[in-house]
Amino acid sequence: MKNIIGFIRQNFTFFTFLILQIVSLVMLSSFSKSHQTFLGGWTNQMIGEINTRYNNWSYFFRLKETNAKLVLENIELRNQLKQNFVPYDTSKKLATIILRKDSLEKVRKFFYLPAKVVGNTFTLQKNYITIERGSLQGVKKDMAAISPDGSIVGIVVEVGENYSKIMSLLHRNSKVSAMLKRDKVAGTVEWDGSDPEILTLKNISKSAAPKLGDTIYTSPYSASFPPQLMVGRVTQIIADPASNFLTLNLKSSTNFYNLEYIYLVENKRMAEQLGIEKNKEPNE
Amino acid sequence: MNNFIKNSIRFALFLIIQVVILNEVPPIHQFITPYLYFLCILWLPFGISRLSLTLLGFILGFALDLFSNTPGLHAAACGLMAYIRPSILNLLLAQEASEEVNKEPSIGTMGWGPYAFYIFTLTFIHHFYLVLLEWLQFGSFTYFLGKVLLTSIMSILLIFLVELIMNRRKLKR
Numbered sequence: 001m002k003n004i005i006g007f008i009r010q011n012f013t014f015f016t017f018l019i020l021q022i023v024s025l026v027m028l029s030s031f032s033k034s035h036q037t038f039l040g041g042w043t044n045q046m047i048g049e050i051n052t053r054y055n056n057w058s059y060f061f062r063l064k065e066t067n068a069k070l071v072l073e074n075i076e077l078r079n080q081l082k083q084n085f086v087p088y089d090t091s092k093k094l095a096t097i098i099l100r101k102d103s104l105e106k107v108r109k110f111f112y113l114p115a116k117v118v119g120n121t122f123t124l125q126k127n128y129i130t131i132e133r134g135s136l137q138g139v140k141k142d143m144a145a146i147s148p149d150g151s152i153v154g155i156v157v158e159v160g161e162n163y164s165k166i167m168s169l170l171h172r173n174s175k176v177s178a179m180l181k182r183d184k185v186a187g188t189v190e191w192d193g194s195d196p197e198i199l200t201l202k203n204i205s206k207s208a209a210p211k212l213g214d215t216i217y218t219s220p221y222s223a224s225f226p227p228q229l230m231v232g233r234v235t236q237i238i239a240d241p242a243s244n245f246l247t248l249n250l251k252s253s254t255n256f257y258n259l260e261y262i263y264l265v266e267n268k269r270m271a272e273q274l275g276i277e278k279n280k281e282p283n284e
Numbered sequence: 285m286n287n288f289i290k291n292s293i294r295f296a297l298f299l300i301i302q303v304v305i306l307n308e309v310p311p312i313h314q315f316i317t318p319y320l321y322f323l324c325i326l327w328l329p330f331g332i333s334r335l336s337l338t339l340l341g342f343i344l345g346f347a348l349d350l351f352s353n354t355p356g357l358h359a360a361a362c363g364l365m366a367y368i369r370p371s372i373l374n375l376l377l378a379q380e381a382s383e384e385v386n387k388e389p390s391i392g393t394m395g396w397g398p399y400a401f402y403i404f405t406l407t408f409i410h411h412f413y414l415v416l417l418e419w420l421q422f423g424s425f426t427y428f429l430g431k432v433l434l435t436s437i438m439s440i441l442l443i444f445l446v447e448l449i450m451n452r453r454k455l456k457r
Contacts, residue, residue, distance in 0.1 A: 012335065013333075013334045013335045013338065013367075016335055016338055016339070017338045017363065017364075017367045020338065020339075020342045020359070020360075020363045021360055021363060021364065023356070023359075024342070024345075024346075024355075024356035024357070024359040024360035024363065025356060025360060025417075026356070027355040027356035027359075028354070028355065028356035028357055028360070028417065046350075047350050047351060050351075054304060121307065121352060121353070122310075122311075123307060123308075123309070123310070123311045123317060124317075124352060124353075124354070125418065125422065125423075126353070126354065128353045165353070172421075172422055193314070193422065193423070194314040195314065196310075196311065257310060
């Protein structure tokens with residue numbers, strides 16, 4: 001026993017070093033699995049504060065640009081309003097009118113919330129965006145994030161009281177269902193980690209005939225994203241002779257370098273949709 | 285005490301520069317990420333004990349991790365580099381080190397050759413371990429090799445520039 005204690009005391013520095021390495025490796029591995037910060041909410045809060053201060057400063061110099069974007073977006077929104085609603089079931093019209101007075105409330109599917117970006121990375125392999133809006137202001141996990149010009153940005157993975165973290169599209173683990181505008185064939189948009197402007201659309205059936213410059217937008221199969229949001233344009237078509245699928249390279253339509261405001265989209269029917277999709281038949 | 289304050293300010297300054305400027309630079313290439321923050325550990329005085337070096341390296345790396353959402357990645361790499369630092373220094377300067385406890389490693393105190401060797405080795409060790417940890421999670425061997433080499437070259441260039449700008453040799457006198 002004495003020998004062991006003596007040994008530890010002799011190599012105390014080395015053991016401290018070993019313990020610190022183990023601590024960091026554990027943090028690294030547990031973080032990448034679940035996207036939960038190891039130390040919990042307070043670090044998130046603190047870093048958020050610092051980022052806000054820094055951001056206030058750079059934000060001031062870009063007011064003009066932001067304003068121009070807002071005007072454009074207003075026009076865009078007016079044209080798109082219809083897409084936020086699912087069509088009303090006319091066969092039950094009579095019953096619904098008698099039962100509910102507020103018919104608008106019943107059909108709204110997507111609900112939008114604005115949020116200010118206070119932290120943003122795009123140089124790493126796993127990029128996150130921090131926003132100043134949290135559970136107290138109505139943010140929930142798995143909400144979609146879109147940029148002011150209507151292209152997709154990411155998905156909320158962590159919610160604090162006043163700050164939340166978004167897994168950017170530029171993340172190794174991000175997967176978004178998207179489809180070709182031309183033939184409505186759906187696939188998955190991923191990022192290979194090399195160039196922040198190039199995304200990859202995988203699992204497109206070879207029966208589709210995509211052309212360079214084709215528009216890719218979000219598919220109606222995604223639970224988080226509203227359909228028909230711009231993702232990007234095809235720049236390269238790669239046909240893998242070993243499989244039945246094409247891989248397309250896209251030029252992303254989102255500009256990740258200068259995000260200032262984003263919009264969070266809540267799908268009011270997401271829990272129900274996911275619940276139904278998860279249900280397996282008892283016989284299986 | 286003077287030394288302590290100077291190094292604290294340096295610590296904060298390097299962290300801020302890394303987070304606010306170098307992490308925000310649009311990527312030149314997938315293999316190139318500019319890193320400079322660990323220079324703060326390399327500039328600590330000769331007399332500092334190995335234990336406090338390791339702890340400081342870990343803290344510096346962890347502080348950077350909090351900002352870049354990669355808990356443990358930089359902490360592990362910077363901790364390893366800080367732990368190895370005394371061995372490299374012992375290799376380069378035999379006896380004089382113990383006498384000049386308050387001096388820092390620089391061109392003035394070590395000479396061109398040993399100082400360059402010191403910077404090259406530790407930068408390489410830091411990046412090797414950092415990219416190795418990244419590689420274990422994804423990526424191919426070419427990614428690993430290319431990123432280690434190019435990022436090391438980038439860092440060494442940056443350190444060289446900082447040396448030219450700061451001119452610590454004159455400050456010493």
